[in-house]
Amino acid sequence: MAKGDLIPKTPISQDESKWLTSGVRGIGLASFLADMGHEVPTALFASLVVGVLGASVAVLGLVEGFADGLAGLARLLGGPLADDPATRRKTAIGGYVSTAVLASLIGATGAVWQVAVLRMAAWASRGLRVPARNALLADMVPSEVYGRAYGFERMMDNLGAVAGPLLALGLVALVGVRMAILLSVIPGLGAALAMLYAIRHLPHATSRERTPLRIIVRPLLKGRLGQVLVGVSFFEVANVATTLLILRAIQQLTPSLGLQTATEVGIGLYTGYNAAATLASLPAGWLSDRFGPMGILVAGVFFFLVAYLGFAVSVPNIAILAASFIVAGLAIGCIETCEHAAVATLAPPDLRGSAFGLLATVQSFGNIVASAITGVLWTTFSPTVAFVYLAIWSLVAVLVLGRLARRQMVSAKQS
Numbered sequence: 001m002a003k004g005d006l007i008p009k010t011p012i013s014q015d016e017s018k019w020l021t022s023g024v025r026g027i028g029l030a031s032f033l034a035d036m037g038h039e040v041p042t043a044l045f046a047s048l049v050v051g052v053l054g055a056s057v058a059v060l061g062l063v064e065g066f067a068d069g070l071a072g073l074a075r076l077l078g079g080p081l082a083d084d085p086a087t088r089r090k091t092a093i094g095g096y097v098s099t100a101v102l103a104s105l106i107g108a109t110g111a112v113w114q115v116a117v118l119r120m121a122a123w124a125s126r127g128l129r130v131p132a133r134n135a136l137l138a139d140m141v142p143s144e145v146y147g148r149a150y151g152f153e154r155m156m157d158n159l160g161a162v163a164g165p166l167l168a169l170g171l172v173a174l175v176g177v178r179m180a181i182l183l184s185v186i187p188g189l190g191a192a193l194a195m196l197y198a199i200r201h202l203p204h205a206t207s208r209e210r211t212p213l214r215i216i217v218r219p220l221l222k223g224r225l226g227q228v229l230v231g232v233s234f235f236e237v238a239n240v241a242t243t244l245l246i247l248r249a250i251q252q253l254t255p256s257l258g259l260q261t262a263t264e265v266g267i268g269l270y271t272g273y274n275a276a277a278t279l280a281s282l283p284a285g286w287l288s289d290r291f292g293p294m295g296i297l298v299a300g301v302f303f304f305l306v307a308y309l310g311f312a313v314s315v316p317n318i319a320i321l322a323a324s325f326i327v328a329g330l331a332i333g334c335i336e337t338c339e340h341a342a343v344a345t346l347a348p349p350d351l352r353g354s355a356f357g358l359l360a361t362v363q364s365f366g367n368i369v370a371s372a373i374t375g376v377l378w379t380t381f382s383p384t385v386a387f388v389y390l391a392i393w394s395l396v397a398v399l400v401l402g403r404l405a406r407r408q409m410v411s412a413k414q415s
Helices: 022-052 057-083 085-108 112-140 143-175 177-183 185-200 223-236 242-257 259-291 293-312 318-346 349-380 383-414
Strands: none
Touching (some): 022 085, 022 143, 057 085, 057 349, 085 177, 223 293, 242 318, 242 349, 259 318, 293 318, 318 349, 349 383
C-alpha cells in the first residue's frame, strides 16, 4: 500500500509481513500496562468519591465530565507536540509517568476537591500522550502493515481493560480501596519503561527543524484525510460511553436479579465487551492491510448499529444483552484499529502527530456529545428512545463512510 493510499494495490511482501518488531511489542506492552493501571482507579473511583468521601452522584458526574473534557482538549494540544519526532518521544514517556503518578495519588486524598484536581490532571496527561504514542507506532513499521501494528496495540490495550478491573477486585480484597489505587502506580510506571524500550528500538532516528508549536486543523481537513475525519465524526457522535451500556444492563436485570447481582452481571458483560474488542482488533488490522481500512471501518459501524438495536429492546433478556455487548465489542475493535491505520496512512509525516491529535479530539468530544444527548433522551423519554437515536446516527455514519469507501475504491481502480 503506497503512502497516502487506502487501497492496497499489490500483495504484501515477505519483508513487509515482519510487522511485530521490538518497537511494536514495546508499545503494545505499554498500552496493556497503562490501561490495566488506568482501570484500577477508574473501577474504584465511584466507590472512593461517593462511598468513602461522601460526595453526591451529581458531584461525581461533574468531576468525570470536566476530566473527560480536559482530556479531549489535551489530545488536541498533544498533536503539535507529537509532530516533532524528538518532542513526541519525550511527550510519550512523560505522559505515561505523570498519568501513573497522578492517578495513583487519588488514593491518598482526603477531600473531594483533591480528587477532582488529581483526576483532571491525570486525564490531561493521558490525553497529551495519545497522539505521541500513535505517531511513534507509525514510525516503527512500513505503511503496508499499519493495520496489524495498530490492531496489535488496540488488542493489548483492550486486554489491559479486561485485566484492570480483575486486578482492582483482587487488590481491594487484599489491601482496601485506597491502597489499591495507590498501587496502580506500579503497572503505570511499567508502561513508561515499556515505552522507553520501544523508543530505543525505533528503526531509524528521526528529526526535523524546530518550529513554533501551533495547533493545526485546516490543512488536515483537506483531501482524503479530511474526508475520513469528517466521516469518522459522524460515527463518534453515536459512540456512547460504555457506562451507559452497563447501566442499561443493570436497570433491565435488577427487577429479576436484585441490584447486587445485576451489577455483577453488568460488570461481567462489560468484561465480555472488552474481550470481544481484544479478539477483533488484530484480525481487523490484518483485513485492513489486505483490503484497506475503510471497508472494515464501515463494517464496525454497522456492528454498532446492530448492537444499539439490541440495547433498544425493552423486554429484559440476558441473551440479547450479552449478544449486544459482544457485537459492540467487536465493533469498537474494528473501528479503533481502522481509524488509526487510515490516519497514519493519509497524514503527512510532518503533521502525523497533529492528525492523531485531531482524531483523538473528535473521538473524545464525540463521546461526550453522544453520552450527553443519550442521557437527556434516556431521562426525558426512555432508554429505548435513546438507543434508537444512537442506531439512527450509526446508520447515517454507515451511509457516509460507505459512500467514501466506494469513492476511494473507484479512485484506486482508475489509478
